Amino acid sequence: MTTWRQRIHPEQLREVSLVVLIAAALLIFGWQIENFLSARTFNRIAASVAIVGMVAIGQTLVVLTRNIDLSVGSIVGFTAYFVGSQLAANNAMGAPAAVALAAAVGGAMGLVNGLIVAYGRVPAIITTLGTLAIYRMLLINYANARTVTVDSLPAWVVELSRQTLFSIGDFAVRPLMVATLAAVVVFQFVLGYTIFGRRLYAIGSNPDAARFAGLPAQRMVLTAFTLCGMLAGLAGFLFLARFGTITAVAGQGIELESVAAVVVGGVNTFGGSGTVLGALLGAFLIDLLGQGLLRWLGISEFWRGALLGLLILLAVASDAVILGWLRRLWRGGAEVDHDR
Amino acid sequence: MHGAPVLEMRDISRRFGNTQALDRVSLRLYPGEIHALLGENGAGKSTLIKIMTGVHQPDSGQILLDGRPVHIGSTLEAQRLGIAAIYQEPLMYPDLNVAENIFITHANRGLWVDWRRMYRDAENILSQLDVRLDVRQPARGLSVAAQQTVEIARALSLQVRMLIMDEPTAALSAHEVDQLFAIVQRLRDQGVSILFISHRLEEVFRIADRITILRDGQLISSAPRAEVTPERAIRDMAGRAIEQLFPRRDTVRERVLVQVRNLGRSGVFSGISFDVREGEVLGFAGLVGARRTDVGLALFGIAPADSGTITIDGRTVQITKPAQAMRHGIAYVSEDRRSLGLSLPMSIAANITLPTLHRYLTPIGLLRRRAEASAAEEYRRRLSIRAPSVEVEVSRLSGGNQQKVMLSKWLNTKPRLLILDEPTRGIDVGAKAEVHQMIDDLAAEGIAIILISSDLPEVLAMSDRVLVMREGRQAGVFSRREATQERILAAAMGQPETLASQVTEPSAQR
C-alpha cells in the first residue's frame, strides 16, 4: 500500500483523468450526434490540434519555469507569412530549407523573449505582452497589405496537409499530425530523460534553491523561450501548409489557445509539474469539446471563446482545489495553511 | 585533534554598512570533528558561515584549505572545495523525487538521466547514513527531518569534507534530533568536519567535540567540550552572568477570563483544555512540533478549531476570523515578525496602527496621520523603541526593535488576552529583558497572557503556570512551584522523569 501511494502521486493522475474525459466525451458525442465519430471530424480536429499542440509543447517548456509566452501567436503568424512569401518568391526552395527557416526565425524571436526575461529580469507576462505587439507590428509591416496566396505556393506545400501517409481504416494519418506527435515524443523524452529537462522542473519547482545550488537558471530559461519560439515557428510552417493563404492577422489568438491547452493539460502555472503529453491531451480535449458542444447544442461558432475561458478557469480551479485536497490525503493529515 | 586543520579562517573581518559583523575572527576546523559555534544573535555566526560558503567575501583575512590559501567566490566554488551548508529551511524541489533532489545539481552528469543508476546511487548514499527512504517519492510529502536527511545525502554525494548546519534541530521532534545526531556522528567518524550553529545548549554539549563562542563579531573562546561548562558558555556569549530567574510579581487575579475546553482541529491538535485568569501568564511549553502555535492560531481565528469550546467572560464564543477574535479582545503576536508580523517597507507608525486603522480615519475614511504619529510616539516612549522617528521604515530596525513595534501594534488593540508566540526569539539580551519587564507590567494591569516559548528558562521565569504540549496533545499543566526543567521536558517528550533528567544534566554524562 505504501509503495503504491508513493509511486503514483497526484500529478500523474491528471493525464489519466484527461484520457478518461476524452473517452467520455467521445462516447457521449458519438452517441448524441450523428456521424460524430467520423473520419471527417477526426481530420478536422487532428489538423487544428496539430498546430495548437505544436505551440503548446513550447508553451509547456516556458510555463514549467514559472513563465508564460503570450507572443507565440504573433510568432506563428510571422513565420507562416515569412516562409510563405519566401516560398512564393522562390518555388524551388525545398521542404528542409523551408522548415529550417521557420524554426530559425521562430527561434530568433524566442531568443529575444528569453534574453529580456532571463537576463533583463523583466517578468514574462510583461515581456511577451510587449513582444506580442512588436512581432505583430513586424508582420504587418513586412506584409505591407499583401497576402500570401495559395496559388503562389509550390504544390507540395499545399498538398502537405491533405496527403495521407497511411490509413487506419477510414481514418487518415496526415503529416501535420505526425509532425506534432513526433515533437511530443521528442520533448516528452527530453523532459523525462535528459538533465536539461529535469533541471527545467527543478527551476520551476524551487527557483531560489536552483539559483543557490548554482544551476544555470538564466541560461535554461533562455533556452526554454528559444525552443518555444522555434516550436512556434514550426507551427507557423504547419499553419502555412494548412491554410495556404496567409494574411496579416494570421495566428492571432493562438497564444491563448496554447495557454488553455497547457493549463487544461495539467501544467501547473506555478511551474515544476506537468508534461507535454498532458498539454497535447489538453489541446485535444479542448478542440473535441469545442466541436462536440457546438454540434450537440446547436450553438453558433461564436461560443468557442466563452467555452474556452470557462475551461481554463475550471482547469485552474480544479488544479488548485482538488490537487491540494488530494495531496493532503496522501500525506495522511491536515497541514496548517497559514496563508488563506 | 588529528593533525592539520582542513579549513582555517585567519583574522577574518567583514563590515556591513555601520556594523562590524566580524572582527579578526579565527577558526580552525579539523577533519573528523563536530564543532559547535555559539553566540547570541548578531554575534557574527551566520556571517562567518556565509563567508565559508562563498556567499560573502571577507574584507580582510585569509582562508586556508589544507594549508593553502583559497578564495571562495561563490557557492559553486565552495561546493567544489567540498564545503556544503544546510539551513533551517531545507532547500527542496517539491515536485522532484528524492533521488533527483540528491543529484539534480551535480555539475558533470552528462546529457542523459540514467534513472536506474540514480535510484541505486541514492539508495547507497542513504544507507551510508543508515536511513531508509523511498527514493522514488516526491519531496513534497516528506517531513522536515526527512528533507534534512535528503540535504545531507546531497552534500555527501558531492563528497563534502565540511558540512555546515545552521540550527538544524529547530523544527525536529526529539526522536528526529536523535536520528540526526546519529547521522552527524556517523559522518564525523567518516572524517567529515561538521560545524553547527545552535542555540540549544543541551544539544551542543551532547554532541560537540569543540565549542567556539563569538560575541559582537569577536572570537571569545574556542576549546574542547570537556573544558567548557554551560555556565561559562553563557557567560562568554553574553559577557555577563545571567540572572537566573526574572523577579515576577504576583499579578494573578481571581477572575477567569478565558476557558478553553477540549479544543481541537482535526489532524493538528485535540483535547486542549485550560483556563487563563486576568493578570496570569500561562506559559505554553513544548518542543517544536508540539503544535502550540496552532492553538494560538485557533484562538485568534486564523486557523479555527473544529471541536471544543472557547468561553470568554462566561460566554461561549465562535471564533472563525481574526476580526472576531479581536472584537473579543484577543491579540496574537506572531513568531515570524518579518513575513507575518510586520509590513517591512512601511513606517513604524503605519505598522502600529494597522489592526486599528479605523480609529485613525476621518468620518469619510481619510487618514489622520498626526493622530497616528502621536499614538506611535506613545509606544515608542513606552517600549523604548530605538529609532530616529516613527516614520522610519521598520525594515531598518534591529530585531529587538522590530519585536517592540509588533508588540505595540497589538497592545494598541487594547487586548484582554495577549498571545505571544516566541516573543524573544532572535533578539538581543537587552531587548529580551525589556520584553520580560513589559510582560510583567501587562500582567499587573490585568491582561491575561499566553506565552508560547521554546526557551525553557524563559518559560520557567515568566509563567505563573505552564501548560505543556506534545504533538498536538496536552501533556501536563504545572503551577509555578511545581514546574522544573525536568518535569516540563519529561512531559514535552512524553518520557518518564528519569530519562528527562539525564538530558538536562549533560555534564554528568560522558
Add this chain to the structure above:
Amino acid sequence: MIANLRRLIGWEGFLFVVLILVMIVNTGRAPAYLSLSNQINLFQLSIEKIIVALVMTFVIVNGEIDLSVASVMGLAACLIAVLFESGVPMPLAILAALIAGVCCGAFNGLWVAYVGLPSLAVTLAGMIGYRGVARILIEDRSIGGFPSWFTALGQQPLLGPFPLSLILFATLFVLALVILQFSGVGRLIYVIGNNAAVARYSGIDTPRLKLGVFVASGLIAAMAGVLLAARLGAVRGNTAEGFELDIITMVLLGGVSIFGGVGNLVGVGLAILVVLNLRNGMSLLNVTGNVQTGVIGMLLILSVLLPNLTQMARERLQRRTAQRKEVQIETETPVSS
C-alpha cells in the same frame, strides 16, 4: 525611506523630462500642437484607456493583475449595442452594461480572493471568456445608429471647452488619488499588495478588499466600454481588443511595481501624459496604428528593463568598489543570527 523618496522623485522626474521632450518634438512638427483643442482631442482619443488605467493602478498595487479589462470593455459595448438594437431604451442599456461589468469583476474577484487562484490565470480566462460572451451576443455584425445624445456624450463640451469624458477622467483621477494615497482603504491596498499574509494576520478582511478592487475594475472597465461605444458610434465583436497593452503600459511606466505594494498615481498620471503625447506625435508622423502599438510594446518592456539594467550596473559597480567605505543601504543589510 529617504532613498525610496529619492528613487520615486527620480522616476517621476525622469517621466517629466521625457514628457517635455516628446512635447517639444511634437510641437516642432505641428505648431498647433500645444493648443487647448489639440490637447483635449489628444485625451479624448484614448479617454477610455486612461480611465481604466486609473483603476488598473489599484489592481496592480494590490499585488494582482487584471488582463480581462479590455474584454469587459468590449462586452459592455456589445451589450449596449445589442440591447439598443432590440429596442431597449439607452439609459437602461447603459445600466445593464455597468451591471455586467460589476458581475465580471465580481466573478474575477471571487476566484482570486476567495478560492485563491492566481489572478494571471483567472483574468486570462476572463479575457477569453468575456470576449467570447461579447461575440455570442454580437456575432459578426456591426451595430451602430445610436441616438445623437449618446454619441455626443464624449464630444460635447460640457464645462467650458471640456467634454463630459474629460471631466469624468479628471474627477476619477482626483478621486483615485485621494483614495489610494490618503485614505485608510488605500493604505490597506498597499499593505495587501506588499504582503497579504501580514494583512490577514492583522485582522484585515483581505478577501473582501481584493474582491472590491476587482469589482471596481470591472465597473470602471464597463463604464469605459460605454464611453467607447459612444465615441466610436458603432460596435463590433473586436471592439477594445488589445487595449490592455496600453493600459498596463501606462501603469507600469508610471513606476508601479508589477509585484505590488509600490507606486503611486502621480507617476501613473505622468506616464499617461507621456503615452498619449507619444501616440499623438506618432500620428502626426503618419505612423500607422499597428506600428504605434509596437512602439507602446517596446515602451512597456523598456519601462521595466531600463530600471533593471541600471540597478544591475549599479550593483556591479558597488561590488567592484567594495573597498571604499560606502554606506550600502540598498544592497546589503546585516542579518542577525
